[in-house]
Amino acid sequence: MTSPEVYRVRAQALSDYEVAFVDDILDPAGSDLLRCGNRTEFRSRRRIAVLDENVNALHGSRIREYFERHGLECQYVVLPAGEPAKVMDTVLAVVAEFDRFGLDRRREPVITFGGGALLDLVGVATSMYRRGVPHVRVPTTLLGQVDAAIGAKTAVNHGAYKNRLGTFQQPAGVLIDRRFLATLDERHLRNGMAEIVKLAVVRDEQLFELLEEYGELLIEEKFQGSSPTGDRVARLVLQRAVHGMLAELEPNLWEHDLDRLVDFGHSVGPALEMRARGDLLHGESVAVDIALFTTLAAGRGLLADKAERRILDLLERLALPTGHDLLDDELLRRAMADTVRHRDGRQRLPVPVGIGTAVFLNDVSEEELRRAVRQRRCEAVPT
Structure with a gap:
């Protein structure tokens, strides 16, 4: 036969x-x-x-x-x-x-x-x-x-x-x-800034420094370049943000590799955004996620306290949330389970280990996440 x-x-x-x-x-x-x-x-x-x-x-x-x-x-x-x-x-x-x-x-x-x-x-x-x-x-x-x-x-x-x-x-x-x-109104400008912060934290220290120095000016001028400095920085920040995203996406456009730096801010953030039912914009949920996993990385000793403070300070200066009451144990479990399914059976959690650099974690426990949430809830301005 x-x-x-x-x-x-x-x-x-x-x-x-x-x-x-x-x-x-x-x-x-x-x-x-x-x-x-x-x-x-x-x-x-x-x-x-x-x-x-x-x-x-x-x-x-x-x-x-x-x-x-x-x-x-x-x-x-x-x-x-x-x-x-x-x-x-x-x-x-x-x-x-x-x-x-x-x-x-x-x-x-x-x-x-x-x-x-x-x-x-x-x-x-x-x-x-x-x-x-x-x-x-x-x-x-x-x-x-x-x-x-x-x-x-x-x-x-x-x-x-x-x-x-x-x-x-x-x-x-x-x-x-x-x-x-x-x-755009101010809230939606700040909402978009969260995605720029995300990229800066995990891959672009120079972009992060630009946001530290000029972030509030960019929002005040709505990226229109009302001043010579504002014009120069607005163009540079937009170009670096787009270039950085494309540099991450182009070699992996179809996501054959699921270890993706651009997933920073998107591990529990999407579930939080959906539960908030419109009370949180997408970038605001990304900011909460950034703060949570920044705190977790610092708690592990992967990120220096000074770098953690810089990241959290930048979010706060941009009036972005760093915690939220809806981020409870049930949401964490559901979000992480869905993230693991989405990332083919592994956590693949990008976390910063410095300004402009990151690693992926696959062994984060529920208790470790809960501790980071409690810390963020204690320190964050109430939402």
């Missing part, structure tokens, strides 16, 4: 997209929005633009004027803002708009203007529709610009879990314009 034939299939997914900083992307003289994501020989004059309701109120008129000025037929889809809308029902509503428009599979990129939640859910829709249509991301929040927009992951929340349903899909392009940050 002969053995059945076996066929082996090997293929590699090509990753090739640009993340570009653009000054005033809606300037009618600019062409970045026209060209981005439209790489085929036969260029279409049709687009779908997806905006959240806040972006529509603040920037909708200029977005429409831009496309009208350049003679593009554009369908506008306006969605609710924030995490509550980041669910599969909204994805299906977006897909229905694609069908209504008669979206071409390759030549008519979907352009999303919004924060991380909107970029995520439209990313899911574009990855699923006809097995993938081009998606141009124009992040309008600080968190979106330094984190959510620039990688290949897309996801929506499901049940009690954050980002439980998702796909990998590289964007057709990412266009970052810090002018959008001028309309």
